[in-house]
Amino acid sequence: MIHNDRHNRARLIAPEIAPYLHGDEGAPLSLPRCTICGRVQWPPRPSCVECGGIRFSPYSAAPRGTLFSWTTTHRAPSPEYADLTPFTVVIVELDDHDGVRLLGRLAATGDVPSLRVGMRMHGARERDARERSLLTWRIDD
Numbered sequence: 001m002i003h004n005d006r007h008n009r010a011r012l013i014a015p016e017i018a019p020y021l022h023g024d025e026g027a028p029l030s031l032p033r034c035t036i037c038g039r040v041q042w043p044p045r046p047s048c049v050e051c052g053g054i055r056f057s058p059y060s061a062a063p064r065g066t067l068f069s070w071t072t073t074h075r076a077p078s079p080e081y082a083d084l085t086p087f088t089v090v091i092v093e094l095d096d097h098d099g100v101r102l103l104g105r106l107a108a109t110g111d112v113p114s115l116r117v118g119m120r121m122h123g124a125r126e127r128d129a130r131e132r133s134l135l136t137w138r139i140d141d
């Protein structure tokens, strides 16, 4: 689904993903789980890649995992992001769910030279400077 309005650039939000990306601050991380085999299916698909099942139910996954990759943006993609740069987006591979990797923002701002693949991470839905509830990741202490 493409949303356009005068104040925002075009944003691409797949309708099958949107319900899982948006949630209130502090809401559990909810992902689709196959009702037949129990596999967490991410990204969402019409059928389960494990058993072919076509029914899914929401599953509260523990937002814990390891850092798989990241990128830091230094140049704002549009003027509305100018005061947020630099910011870092991470991909975290969840514990307990083989191959499930989630995108989110890193709570730390600026350059983060201490990041390493495999670092332990934990996430939560938090509000950003724009009052949007986003999956936000932090490095474990």
Ligand SMILES: [Zn+2]
Binding pocket: 034, 035, 036, 037, 038, 039, 048, 049, 050, 051, 052, 053
């Ligand atoms: Zn299945």
